[in-house]
Amino acid sequence: MRRILGFAATTLVATLALTGCTGGSTPSPEEIADPLPSALVDQFVSATEHALEAAGAPGAIVGVWVPWAGEWKSGVGETEPGSGDEPDTDMTFRAGTVTRSMTCDVLYAMDGGSVRIDDPITDYVPSVPQLDDVTLGSLCDSEAGLRSSGDLNWxxxxxxxxxxxxxxxFVSSGLGSGRxxxxxxxxxxxxxFLLGYALENATHTPLAELIQTYLTDPENLKHTVLPASKAATPGSNALPGFYTSSSARQAGCEEPPAEYTKISSSMGYADSGIVSTIDDLGTYTAKLARQIGDLEDPPARWADSMPVDADGDQWIRVAGGDRFYGTMVGQEGSILGYSTxxxxxxxxxxTVAVTLNNSAxxxxxxxxxxxxxxxxAMTADGSRKPEDxxxxxxIEQAHDAVTEAAVCPVS
Structure with missing residues (x-):
């Protein structure tokens, strides 16, 4: 396929023909109620428990929705080490870099009004004249050559x-290390961070209000919010969040991870500050996929994707604040306490959504x-199962990838 997949030379492409794309007609997660078969659920639980070991996380909240077969939502593990309490699927958590996609949603919703995609950032943040070649759209695509600031401020x-x-x-830290x-x-x-700051300046409105106006209210994402910057837990029924230090990882993760449930969301802001639930993330991401609709002719936001690694797998791509793994679109990342x-x-x-409550x-x-x-999930049977x-x-390749990414010992 032209831009998003870009791996026509591989033998796997033959299985991914886009004829008869059903992206616009499949039911959304909130419309799927039947439980998935127990044999699949056992596989989901086993895979999640393996990932908990690899991440050093006490618990996870997981949602899987298969339009032709049913859904599975569950907590796996425990809310905190030794508690014995299974996470509840209604718990809120910090959703990490899913925030990037939502910040870009706001940008594209405002296009033609308060801002335009191709406006230079200097129109709204004049204190960065060295970025006169950078547009709002290139910030959303993260192709402006700006270095990350998180590691510098860690x-x-x-x-x-x-x-x-x-x-x-954060912007100053990133710019201070060159382009x-x-x-x-x-x-x-x-x-x-710079894109969110520009949108606030353009509208004289906090980013949290822009996200509510242009995204969470229209899409009925009742439990998704960009919190105020004052340190707080991510909601009144929050999944506790943890982090295993590098020294503890080097020692084999034998000590319990440190808790970081109550933090300032300002360390995430427009990049990773959003708080949400598994249901909201499933609903949001499924709608994102339906919005793209057809990878042969995607909307402009996703039309010119780029590989995550120019020398790596070309079917792993990014565009418009989102990641593409083949035909799957979404996001993955972390903020202190949570990986989502x-x-x-x-x-x-x-559709799948999962959070682990350790960000290491x-x-x-x-x-x-x-x-x-x-x-x-793709192995689920059903009379309405699509041919594609x-x-x-x-399954084995993804399982091995979990093991390879492990920061704590796995059995």
């Missing part, structure tokens, strides 16, 4: 989790787990 973030950061501080080449993707939180991934298949509507593995373990869950229910990876 030694200040970790011991001061209640600190209320301003977007300018990489433009026109290729860079995993840069600086891009989204959510993907939906554009062809079939299969970043988005790597949880992203691989999401792919494993999706591969398992296939993915360019196997």
């Amino acid at each position: 030694n200040q973030i970790l011991p001061n989790t209640a600190r209320e950061w301003t977007p300018r501080e 990489t080449s433009t026109g290729s993707w860079n995993n840069s939180d600086t891009s989204y 991934a959510t993907y939906s298949d554009i062809n079939t509507g299969v 593995s970043g988005g790597n373990v949880v992203g691989a787990l999401a792919r494993e869950l999706a591969a398992i 229910a296939a993915l360019p990876w196997t």
